[in-house]
Amino acid sequence: MSLATDTTDQLTLYKRIRADIENRILTGEWPPGHRIPFEHELVARYGCSRMTVNKALSELAQADLIERRRRAGSFVRRPQHQSAVLKIADMRAEITALGRAYGYELIGRKLRAATAADRDRLGVKKAAKVVAITCRHSADNVPFAVEDRLIDLASVPDAATADFSREPPGSWLLHHVPWTEAEHTISAIVADDRTAEALDIAVGAPCLVIDRYTWRSARTITAVRLLYPGDSHRLVARFKGG
Amino acid sequence: MSLATDTTDQLTLYKRIRADIENRILTGEWPPGHRIPFEHELVARYGCSRMTVNKALSELAQADLIERRRRAGSFVRRPQHQSAVLKIADMRAEITALGRAYGYELIGRKLRAATAADRDRLGVKKAAKVVAITCRHSADNVPFAVEDRLIDLASVPDAATADFSREPPGSWLLHHVPWTEAEHTISAIVADDRTAEALDIAVGAPCLVIDRYTWRSARTITAVRLLYPGDSHRLVARFKGG
DNA sequence: TTGACTTATATGTCTAGACATATAATCGTG
DNA sequence: CACGATTATATGTCTAGACATATAAGTCAA
Numbered sequence: 001m002s003l004a005t006d007t008t009d010q011l012t013l014y015k016r017i018r019a020d021i022e023n024r025i026l027t028g029e030w031p032p033g034h035r036i037p038f039e040h041e042l043v044a045r046y047g048c049s050r051m052t053v054n055k056a057l058s059e060l061a062q063a064d065l066i067e068r069r070r071r072a073g074s075f076v077r078r079p080q081h082q083s084a085v086l087k088i089a090d091m092r093a094e095i096t097a098l099g100r101a102y103g104y105e106l107i108g109r110k111l112r113a114a115t116a117a118d119r120d121r122l123g124v125k126k127a128a129k130v131v132a133i134t135c136r137h138s139a140d141n142v143p144f145a146v147e148d149r150l151i152d153l154a155s156v157p158d159a160a161t162a163d164f165s166r167e168p169p170g171s172w173l174l175h176h177v178p179w180t181e182a183e184h185t186i187s188a189i190v191a192d193d194r195t196a197e198a199l200d201i202a203v204g205a206p207c208l209v210i211d212r213y214t215w216r217s218a219r220t221i222t223a224v225r226l227l228y229p230g231d232s233h234r235l236v237a238r239f240k241g242g
Numbered sequence: 243m244s245l246a247t248d249t250t251d252q253l254t255l256y257k258r259i260r261a262d263i264e265n266r267i268l269t270g271e272w273p274p275g276h277r278i279p280f281e282h283e284l285v286a287r288y289g290c291s292r293m294t295v296n297k298a299l300s301e302l303a304q305a306d307l308i309e310r311r312r313r314a315g316s317f318v319r320r321p322q323h324q325s326a327v328l329k330i331a332d333m334r335a336e337i338t339a340l341g342r343a344y345g346y347e348l349i350g351r352k353l354r355a356a357t358a359a360d361r362d363r364l365g366v367k368k369a370a371k372v373v374a375i376t377c378r379h380s381a382d383n384v385p386f387a388v389e390d391r392l393i394d395l396a397s398v399p400d401a402a403t404a405d406f407s408r409e410p411p412g413s414w415l416l417h418h419v420p421w422t423e424a425e426h427t428i429s430a431i432v433a434d435d436r437t438a439e440a441l442d443i444a445v446g447a448p449c450l451v452i453d454r455y456t457w458r459s460a461r462t463i464t465a466v467r468l469l470y471p472g473d474s475h476r477l478v479a480r481f482k483g484g
Numbered sequence: 485t486t487g488a489c490t491t492a493t494a495t496g497t498c499t500a501g502a503c504a505t506a507t508a509a510t511c512g513t514g
Numbered sequence: 515c516a517c518g519a520t521t522a523t524a525t526g527t528c529t530a531g532a533c534a535t536a537t538a539a540g541t542c543a544a
Contacts, residue, residue: 012527038494049529054495062304070495071537188430188448188472206430206448206472230430230448254497280524291499296525312525313507 013048017056025065025076032078036066090170091137095144103138106165107146107198111153121223122152123213129153131160133169136198146198149224156221170224173214177221182214188230199229206230255290259298267307267318274320278308332412333379337386345380348407349388349440353395363465364394365455371395373402375411378440388440391466398463412466415456419463424456430472441471448472 011019024030037045042053057074060066068074095102110132114122118130131151137144149169151159155177162172187209189195196203208228214221253261266272279287284295299316302308310316337344352374356364360372375391391411393401397419404414429451431437438445450470456463 014527040494049531050495051530052528054497055527057495059304062301068495069537070535071493071539073494186428186450188450188470190432190446190448190472204432204446206432208428208430208450228430230432256497282524291501293500294498296527297497299525310525311507312505313509313523315524 013046014052014056017042017046017048017053018059021056021060022065030076032076034076036074036076038073090174091145091147091168092171095137095139100139101141103141104166104168105136105138106133107136108132108134109164111160118150121150121213122220123215123223124152124154124220129160133164135164135168137168143199143201144228146195146227147224148227149222151222152220155216155219169222173222177216181216182212185211185213187211189227195227199227201229255288256294256298259284259288259290259295260301263298263302264307272318274318276318278316278318280315332416333387333389333410334413337379337381342381343383345383346408346410347378347380349376349378351375351406353402360392363392363455364462365457365465366394366396366462371402375406377406377410379410385441385443386470388437388469389466390469391464393464394462397458397461411464415464419458423458424454427453427455429453431469437469441469443471 021030021036030036036042036057039050039053039057042057043050046053057066057068061068061074064077066074067077092102092104112118112130112132114124114128114130118132119125119128122128122130130153133149133151134147135149136146147168147170151169151173153160156173158176159169159172162169162176164172189207189209191199191201191203191205191207193203195201195207196205199207201207207230210226210228212224212226214223263272263278272278278299281292281295281299284298285292288295299308299310303310303316306319308316309319334344334346354360354372354374356366356370356372360374361367361370364370364372372395373393375393376389377391378388379386389410389412393411393415395402398415400418401411401414404411404418406414431449431451433441433443433445433447433449435445437443437449438447441449443449449472452468452470453465454468455465
């Protein structure tokens with residue numbers, strides 16, 4: 001089997017080298033732990049300069065496919081933990097992406113000094129002002145999810161005056177506070193009276209719960225709880241890895 | 243404000259350049275759409291060769307923080323969709339990572355020709371042989387999740403003879419069929435009699451359901467349904483992005 | 485056998501060039 | 515004005531070197 005003739009693509013050299021090695025790893029020809037040829041060997045094999053193979057190997061290392069160790073060489077990494085990329089677009093995008101009509105309804109909005117429960121939810125210690133928002137998202141006029149959100153005004157003062165009667169707080173935040181980090185907790189509950197009514201489902205029906213806690217460089221921004229009807233299978237995540 | 247004096251870290255030059263630009267983007271100083279200085283400008287500013295700033299910019303482009311356009315320049319990208327990295331380790335790792343004792347119990351294992359339902363679950367059309375496995379994972383002797391799995395023997399013939407009485411099929415597969423792709427569907431149900439008994443919870447209690455469908459280069463491998471007690475908040479996902 | 489020192493070596497970073505290539509901007513023409 | 519041809523330019527890739535640095539492996543003494 002030749003090295004690089006299976007795909008006669010118009011690839012640049014370093015991309016071909018990278019693809020060659022990637023294929024060997026993905027097909028299992030070079031299993032985890034296997035030592036990749038040294039850079040100087042690849043240089044000889046492909047007849048190019050070391051910078052070129054270095055670029056290919058560096059990208060493979062960045063993708064966690066190989067591990068590079070000084071003096072020792074480069075090695076195929078063992079499959080990492082399966083990690084799924086869960087796309088949680090903002091609700092409007094999520095629903096319109098499904099080809100359904102997006103509907104939004106503000107149920108409640110309150111500006112208040114943080115209660116003990118608020119502080120706990122946001123993970124802050126000192127007293128602060130917060131906005132509490134409850135709203136509902138619907139798809140084709142059917143309830144899709146209810147949202148219960150807390151925004152820390154110390155981090156996002158503009159949220160005090162923002163008009164959430166038309167624009168969902170998630171979309172608003174996405175445009176005003178980019179590049180955040182977040183932590184998600186996914187769980188299931190059975191609907192209580194209030195939830196059942198909001199989602200138009202039966203009391204005792206299963207609900208999917210996503211708690212998302214968002215911050216930005218150690219500053220809390222918002223905590224949100226999303227409730228979905230449990231039978232809807234909407235959190236689809238694809239992942240690559242092994 | 244100086245360019246690179248805030249962090250006097252022992253970083254290599256290209257990493258410092260990358261960090262400088264990244265900071266400017268993350269702080270909002272350079273908002274989406276902003277044009278990054280041209281390579282030759284950065285060369286002048288940092289007093290280095292073009293390959294060095296090119297490496298910094300290439301990595302930022304790989305990380306989707308900037309977009310590079312020939313002749314036009316490099317531009318700060320608008321925040322992508324929030325995407326969460328959902329780590330779904332194999333169950334043993336997941337439980338031991340929590341510092342709890344892992345327990346495994348095979349409940350049933352059947353080798354059979356695929357039924358219509360099996361084919362549907364696996365997403366294959368032609369008849370095939372499958373292994374159906376039901377098992378339970380426990381943490382500190384408390385039921386943690388029940389697993390209901392189907393393995394396509396056409397793709398993984400070894401699974402026919404593998405001993406799943408000691409080793410969970412997930413771990414086994416992870417070691418025998420690396421580098422797969424998968425799709426997850428997350429939903430919620432209420433426990434029926436069988437589920438309630440298996441998880442040692444009340445009938446009607448909420449359960450979190452993860453359906454994972456795994457393939458490898460267009461070949462179906464396995465379909466698994468995991469049932470967790472709904473109150474356990476174990477699917478924690480952190481994400482970065484905006 | 486163990487620990488400290490030395491050496492060899494593979495990777496990490498960097499340079500000062502080069503040519504390729506896509507494309508924004510300009511210029512000319514109908 | 516519209517449209518096609520030309521040009522300028524920023525990025526993309528590549529080279530043939532260089533020195534730095536971490537570390538596996540070998541060496542030697544206690």
